[in-house]
Amino acid sequence: SQQGEEDPQALSIQEGENATMNCSYKTSINNLQWYRQNSGRGLVHLILIRSNEREKHSGRLRVTLDTSKKSSSLLITASRAADTASYFCAPNQGGKLIFGQGTELSVKP
């Protein structure tokens, strides 16, 4: 079964708004990674947060990790039409990335 479960499955917002995606997982992890995928293409690495970190920032991205609740969130601030894509969280369990079904984000101009 999938370990990373994203919520919501789909999200539609206007340009300039913030987008928040949540992820839950089931077992202990080394780290958790977030990826973006545009239709039919490979995965683009966004950010890695280690199990002993609580928050990490990269540009317009903010990721949090709560290992006690086995959950993570990705916040994209001031979204742009180019952010339209599928977003996946991937808990890393001993080198295996365990993906969920992803969140489809649509940012309307």
Added chain:
Amino acid sequence: KAGVTQTPRYLIKTRGQQVTLSCSPISGHRSVSWYQQTPGQGLQFLFEYFSETQRNKGNFPGRFSGRQFSNSRSEMNVSTLELGDSALYLCASSPEGYNQPQHFGDGTRLSIL
């Protein structure tokens, strides 16, 4: 630095055939992992190679196999192809340890007729 390169980008095969996919990791990366992506099952881990040895394995039948060469390039092979093997096969590389990002290639789209 060049990214992860996968060849070919597209492949069409028929049931019962076998196929070999290739992955060249980012220069200096020693770990290569393979994933299968389908609409129904999503992204699933196949296996990981490090220093020419399989270090991790997912839950796929023995028809799926792989290897890694001394220059870290990797190949995966699928024998006796089935319709359900139609998928996007993605390769990812990382430097070494588990606390480093895995960087993906654009994948090989395999269609089985």
